[in-house]
Amino acid sequence: MAEPKRYITSEELKAHNKSGDLWISIQGKVYDVSEWVNHHPGGELPLLNLAGQDATDAFVAYHPGTAWQFLDKFFSGFYLKDYSVSEVSKDYRKLVYEFSKMGLFEKKVMGFSFPCVLWH
Ligand code: HEM
Structure with a gap:
Protein backbone atom coordinates (compact mmCIF):
# COMPACT_ATOMS: atom_id res chain seq x y z
CA MET A 1 0.00 0.00 0.00
CA SER A 84 -3.25 27.84 -2.58
CA VAL A 85 -2.56 29.89 -5.69
CA SER A 86 -3.34 33.62 -5.70
CA GLU A 87 -5.42 35.11 -8.54
CA VAL A 88 -2.36 37.05 -9.78
CA SER A 89 -0.26 33.87 -9.90
CA LYS A 90 -3.04 32.03 -11.71
CA ASP A 91 -3.06 34.74 -14.40
CA TYR A 92 0.72 34.74 -14.62
CA ARG A 93 0.88 30.95 -15.04
CA LYS A 94 -1.82 31.08 -17.71
CA LEU A 95 0.24 33.66 -19.62
CA VAL A 96 3.42 31.57 -19.36
CA TYR A 97 1.46 28.55 -20.60
CA GLU A 98 0.05 30.46 -23.58
CA PHE A 99 3.44 32.01 -24.45
CA SER A 100 5.11 28.59 -24.26
CA LYS A 101 2.49 27.09 -26.57
CA MET A 102 3.23 29.90 -29.02
CA GLY A 103 6.92 28.96 -28.89
CA LEU A 104 7.98 32.35 -27.47
CA PHE A 105 10.40 30.79 -24.96
CA GLU A 106 12.23 28.63 -27.46
CA LYS A 107 15.89 29.46 -27.96
CA LYS A 108 16.59 30.92 -31.38
CA VAL A 109 20.15 29.59 -31.76
CA MET A 110 20.84 31.25 -35.10
CA GLY A 111 19.39 34.54 -33.89
CA PHE A 112 22.14 34.84 -31.26
CA SER A 113 25.08 32.95 -32.67
CA PHE A 114 25.05 34.53 -36.11
CA PRO A 115 25.60 38.14 -34.96
CA CYS A 116 28.33 36.93 -32.53
CA VAL A 117 30.20 35.47 -35.47
CA LEU A 118 30.06 38.87 -37.13
CA TRP A 119 31.34 40.78 -34.07
CA HIS A 120 34.31 38.57 -33.08
C1 HEM B 1 15.24 23.66 -6.00
C2 HEM B 1 15.18 24.85 -6.56
C3 HEM B 1 16.00 25.25 -7.74
C4 HEM B 1 16.68 24.50 -8.65
C5 HEM B 1 16.77 22.98 -8.70
C6 HEM B 1 17.30 25.41 -9.59
C7 HEM B 1 18.06 25.04 -10.67
C8 HEM B 1 18.69 25.89 -11.54
C9 HEM B 1 19.42 25.49 -12.71
C10 HEM B 1 19.60 24.05 -13.18
C11 HEM B 1 19.90 26.62 -13.29
C12 HEM B 1 20.71 26.70 -14.60
C13 HEM B 1 19.71 26.87 -15.71
C14 HEM B 1 20.32 26.90 -17.10
O1 HEM B 1 20.63 25.83 -17.62
O2 HEM B 1 20.43 28.00 -17.67
C15 HEM B 1 19.48 27.74 -12.48
C16 HEM B 1 19.78 29.06 -12.73
C17 HEM B 1 19.20 30.12 -12.08
N1 HEM B 1 18.25 30.06 -11.09
FE1 HEM B 1 17.64 28.38 -10.14
N2 HEM B 1 17.00 26.69 -9.24
C18 HEM B 1 16.19 26.64 -8.12
C19 HEM B 1 15.59 27.68 -7.49
C20 HEM B 1 15.66 28.99 -7.90
C21 HEM B 1 14.86 30.05 -7.37
C22 HEM B 1 13.79 29.90 -6.28
C23 HEM B 1 15.21 31.17 -8.01
C24 HEM B 1 14.59 32.49 -7.72
C25 HEM B 1 14.59 33.49 -8.48
C26 HEM B 1 16.26 30.83 -8.97
C27 HEM B 1 16.92 31.69 -9.82
C28 HEM B 1 17.87 31.34 -10.75
C29 HEM B 1 18.62 32.28 -11.54
C30 HEM B 1 18.52 33.81 -11.47
C31 HEM B 1 19.45 31.52 -12.38
C32 HEM B 1 20.49 32.05 -13.35
C33 HEM B 1 19.89 32.20 -14.70
C34 HEM B 1 20.98 32.63 -15.68
O3 HEM B 1 21.97 33.23 -15.27
O4 HEM B 1 20.80 32.34 -16.85
N3 HEM B 1 16.49 29.48 -8.89
N4 HEM B 1 18.75 27.27 -11.43
Missing part, protein backbone atom coordinates in the same frame (compact mmCIF):
# COMPACT_ATOMS: atom_id res chain seq x y z
CA ALA A 2 1.22 3.52 -0.82
CA GLU A 3 2.59 5.58 2.09
CA PRO A 4 0.21 8.36 3.21
CA LYS A 5 1.33 11.85 2.12
CA ARG A 6 3.07 13.92 4.82
CA TYR A 7 2.08 17.55 5.18
CA ILE A 8 3.40 20.75 6.80
CA THR A 9 1.75 24.18 6.95
CA SER A 10 3.05 27.43 5.41
CA GLU A 11 3.81 28.56 8.98
CA GLU A 12 6.04 25.53 9.50
CA LEU A 13 7.71 26.14 6.13
CA LYS A 14 8.54 29.70 7.25
CA ALA A 15 10.70 28.33 10.09
CA HIS A 16 13.19 26.96 7.52
CA ASN A 17 14.24 30.37 6.25
CA LYS A 18 17.97 30.62 6.76
CA SER A 19 21.32 29.49 5.49
CA GLY A 20 21.86 25.88 6.55
CA ASP A 21 18.12 25.29 7.07
CA LEU A 22 16.59 26.50 3.83
CA TRP A 23 13.34 25.12 2.45
CA ILE A 24 11.15 26.42 -0.37
CA SER A 25 7.92 25.17 -1.92
CA ILE A 26 7.12 24.81 -5.60
CA GLN A 27 3.59 23.89 -6.65
CA GLY A 28 2.72 22.64 -3.18
CA LYS A 29 5.77 20.38 -2.77
CA VAL A 30 8.43 21.29 -0.22
CA TYR A 31 12.11 21.21 -1.19
CA ASP A 32 15.13 21.28 1.11
CA VAL A 33 17.74 23.36 -0.73
CA SER A 34 20.08 23.88 2.26
CA GLU A 35 22.98 22.23 0.41
CA TRP A 36 21.93 23.15 -3.12
CA VAL A 37 22.45 26.90 -2.46
CA ASN A 38 26.19 26.27 -2.66
CA HIS A 39 25.87 24.72 -6.13
CA HIS A 40 22.93 26.63 -7.63
CA PRO A 41 23.96 28.19 -10.99
CA GLY A 42 21.87 31.26 -10.09
CA GLY A 43 23.79 31.73 -6.82
CA GLU A 44 22.73 31.82 -3.18
CA LEU A 45 20.81 35.10 -3.15
CA PRO A 46 17.61 34.17 -5.03
CA LEU A 47 17.17 31.11 -2.80
CA LEU A 48 17.85 33.04 0.41
CA ASN A 49 15.34 35.70 -0.65
CA LEU A 50 12.61 33.10 -1.01
CA ALA A 51 13.65 30.91 1.92
CA GLY A 52 10.67 29.50 3.80
CA GLN A 53 8.26 30.64 1.07
CA ASP A 54 6.51 29.55 -2.08
CA ALA A 55 8.95 29.99 -4.98
CA THR A 56 6.80 28.66 -7.83
CA ASP A 57 6.52 31.79 -9.95
CA ALA A 58 10.18 32.75 -9.50
CA PHE A 59 11.19 29.23 -10.47
CA VAL A 60 9.08 29.39 -13.63
CA ALA A 61 10.32 32.90 -14.48
CA TYR A 62 14.05 32.29 -14.11
CA HIS A 63 14.60 28.81 -15.50
CA PRO A 64 14.51 26.97 -18.79
CA GLY A 65 12.22 23.91 -18.81
CA THR A 66 15.28 21.71 -18.23
CA ALA A 67 15.58 22.93 -14.58
CA TRP A 68 12.46 20.97 -13.49
CA GLN A 69 14.32 17.66 -13.67
CA PHE A 70 16.63 18.80 -10.80
CA LEU A 71 13.79 19.31 -8.33
CA ASP A 72 13.13 15.69 -7.33
CA LYS A 73 16.55 15.38 -5.72
CA PHE A 74 15.60 18.04 -3.16
CA PHE A 75 12.07 16.90 -2.29
CA SER A 76 11.80 16.92 1.51
CA GLY A 77 8.98 14.36 1.55
CA PHE A 78 6.48 17.03 2.68
CA TYR A 79 3.57 18.66 0.87
CA LEU A 80 2.02 21.99 1.84
CA LYS A 81 -1.22 21.44 3.71
CA ASP A 82 -2.59 24.91 2.98
CA TYR A 83 -1.28 25.31 -0.57
Whole structure:
Protein backbone atom coordinates (compact mmCIF):
# COMPACT_ATOMS: atom_id res chain seq x y z
CA MET A 1 0.00 0.00 0.00
CA ALA A 2 1.22 3.52 -0.82
CA GLU A 3 2.59 5.58 2.09
CA PRO A 4 0.21 8.36 3.21
CA LYS A 5 1.33 11.85 2.12
CA ARG A 6 3.07 13.92 4.82
CA TYR A 7 2.08 17.55 5.18
CA ILE A 8 3.40 20.75 6.80
CA THR A 9 1.75 24.18 6.95
CA SER A 10 3.05 27.43 5.41
CA GLU A 11 3.81 28.56 8.98
CA GLU A 12 6.04 25.53 9.50
CA LEU A 13 7.71 26.14 6.13
CA LYS A 14 8.54 29.70 7.25
CA ALA A 15 10.70 28.33 10.09
CA HIS A 16 13.19 26.96 7.52
CA ASN A 17 14.24 30.37 6.25
CA LYS A 18 17.97 30.62 6.76
CA SER A 19 21.32 29.49 5.49
CA GLY A 20 21.86 25.88 6.55
CA ASP A 21 18.12 25.29 7.07
CA LEU A 22 16.59 26.50 3.83
CA TRP A 23 13.34 25.12 2.45
CA ILE A 24 11.15 26.42 -0.37
CA SER A 25 7.92 25.17 -1.92
CA ILE A 26 7.12 24.81 -5.60
CA GLN A 27 3.59 23.89 -6.65
CA GLY A 28 2.72 22.64 -3.18
CA LYS A 29 5.77 20.38 -2.77
CA VAL A 30 8.43 21.29 -0.22
CA TYR A 31 12.11 21.21 -1.19
CA ASP A 32 15.13 21.28 1.11
CA VAL A 33 17.74 23.36 -0.73
CA SER A 34 20.08 23.88 2.26
CA GLU A 35 22.98 22.23 0.41
CA TRP A 36 21.93 23.15 -3.12
CA VAL A 37 22.45 26.90 -2.46
CA ASN A 38 26.19 26.27 -2.66
CA HIS A 39 25.87 24.72 -6.13
CA HIS A 40 22.93 26.63 -7.63
CA PRO A 41 23.96 28.19 -10.99
CA GLY A 42 21.87 31.26 -10.09
CA GLY A 43 23.79 31.73 -6.82
CA GLU A 44 22.73 31.82 -3.18
CA LEU A 45 20.81 35.10 -3.15
CA PRO A 46 17.61 34.17 -5.03
CA LEU A 47 17.17 31.11 -2.80
CA LEU A 48 17.85 33.04 0.41
CA ASN A 49 15.34 35.70 -0.65
CA LEU A 50 12.61 33.10 -1.01
CA ALA A 51 13.65 30.91 1.92
CA GLY A 52 10.67 29.50 3.80
CA GLN A 53 8.26 30.64 1.07
CA ASP A 54 6.51 29.55 -2.08
CA ALA A 55 8.95 29.99 -4.98
CA THR A 56 6.80 28.66 -7.83
CA ASP A 57 6.52 31.79 -9.95
CA ALA A 58 10.18 32.75 -9.50
CA PHE A 59 11.19 29.23 -10.47
CA VAL A 60 9.08 29.39 -13.63
CA ALA A 61 10.32 32.90 -14.48
CA TYR A 62 14.05 32.29 -14.11
CA HIS A 63 14.60 28.81 -15.50
CA PRO A 64 14.51 26.97 -18.79
CA GLY A 65 12.22 23.91 -18.81
CA THR A 66 15.28 21.71 -18.23
CA ALA A 67 15.58 22.93 -14.58
CA TRP A 68 12.46 20.97 -13.49
CA GLN A 69 14.32 17.66 -13.67
CA PHE A 70 16.63 18.80 -10.80
CA LEU A 71 13.79 19.31 -8.33
CA ASP A 72 13.13 15.69 -7.33
CA LYS A 73 16.55 15.38 -5.72
CA PHE A 74 15.60 18.04 -3.16
CA PHE A 75 12.07 16.90 -2.29
CA SER A 76 11.80 16.92 1.51
CA GLY A 77 8.98 14.36 1.55
CA PHE A 78 6.48 17.03 2.68
CA TYR A 79 3.57 18.66 0.87
CA LEU A 80 2.02 21.99 1.84
CA LYS A 81 -1.22 21.44 3.71
CA ASP A 82 -2.59 24.91 2.98
CA TYR A 83 -1.28 25.31 -0.57
CA SER A 84 -3.25 27.84 -2.58
CA VAL A 85 -2.56 29.89 -5.69
CA SER A 86 -3.34 33.62 -5.70
CA GLU A 87 -5.42 35.11 -8.54
CA VAL A 88 -2.36 37.05 -9.78
CA SER A 89 -0.26 33.87 -9.90
CA LYS A 90 -3.04 32.03 -11.71
CA ASP A 91 -3.06 34.74 -14.40
CA TYR A 92 0.72 34.74 -14.62
CA ARG A 93 0.88 30.95 -15.04
CA LYS A 94 -1.82 31.08 -17.71
CA LEU A 95 0.24 33.66 -19.62
CA VAL A 96 3.42 31.57 -19.36
CA TYR A 97 1.46 28.55 -20.60
CA GLU A 98 0.05 30.46 -23.58
CA PHE A 99 3.44 32.01 -24.45
CA SER A 100 5.11 28.59 -24.26
CA LYS A 101 2.49 27.09 -26.57
CA MET A 102 3.23 29.90 -29.02
CA GLY A 103 6.92 28.96 -28.89
CA LEU A 104 7.98 32.35 -27.47
CA PHE A 105 10.40 30.79 -24.96
CA GLU A 106 12.23 28.63 -27.46
CA LYS A 107 15.89 29.46 -27.96
CA LYS A 108 16.59 30.92 -31.38
CA VAL A 109 20.15 29.59 -31.76
CA MET A 110 20.84 31.25 -35.10
CA GLY A 111 19.39 34.54 -33.89
CA PHE A 112 22.14 34.84 -31.26
CA SER A 113 25.08 32.95 -32.67
CA PHE A 114 25.05 34.53 -36.11
CA PRO A 115 25.60 38.14 -34.96
CA CYS A 116 28.33 36.93 -32.53
CA VAL A 117 30.20 35.47 -35.47
CA LEU A 118 30.06 38.87 -37.13
CA TRP A 119 31.34 40.78 -34.07
CA HIS A 120 34.31 38.57 -33.08
C1 HEM B 1 15.24 23.66 -6.00
C2 HEM B 1 15.18 24.85 -6.56
C3 HEM B 1 16.00 25.25 -7.74
C4 HEM B 1 16.68 24.50 -8.65
C5 HEM B 1 16.77 22.98 -8.70
C6 HEM B 1 17.30 25.41 -9.59
C7 HEM B 1 18.06 25.04 -10.67
C8 HEM B 1 18.69 25.89 -11.54
C9 HEM B 1 19.42 25.49 -12.71
C10 HEM B 1 19.60 24.05 -13.18
C11 HEM B 1 19.90 26.62 -13.29
C12 HEM B 1 20.71 26.70 -14.60
C13 HEM B 1 19.71 26.87 -15.71
C14 HEM B 1 20.32 26.90 -17.10
O1 HEM B 1 20.63 25.83 -17.62
O2 HEM B 1 20.43 28.00 -17.67
C15 HEM B 1 19.48 27.74 -12.48
C16 HEM B 1 19.78 29.06 -12.73
C17 HEM B 1 19.20 30.12 -12.08
N1 HEM B 1 18.25 30.06 -11.09
FE1 HEM B 1 17.64 28.38 -10.14
N2 HEM B 1 17.00 26.69 -9.24
C18 HEM B 1 16.19 26.64 -8.12
C19 HEM B 1 15.59 27.68 -7.49
C20 HEM B 1 15.66 28.99 -7.90
C21 HEM B 1 14.86 30.05 -7.37
C22 HEM B 1 13.79 29.90 -6.28
C23 HEM B 1 15.21 31.17 -8.01
C24 HEM B 1 14.59 32.49 -7.72
C25 HEM B 1 14.59 33.49 -8.48
C26 HEM B 1 16.26 30.83 -8.97
C27 HEM B 1 16.92 31.69 -9.82
C28 HEM B 1 17.87 31.34 -10.75
C29 HEM B 1 18.62 32.28 -11.54
C30 HEM B 1 18.52 33.81 -11.47
C31 HEM B 1 19.45 31.52 -12.38
C32 HEM B 1 20.49 32.05 -13.35
C33 HEM B 1 19.89 32.20 -14.70
C34 HEM B 1 20.98 32.63 -15.68
O3 HEM B 1 21.97 33.23 -15.27
O4 HEM B 1 20.80 32.34 -16.85
N3 HEM B 1 16.49 29.48 -8.89
N4 HEM B 1 18.75 27.27 -11.43
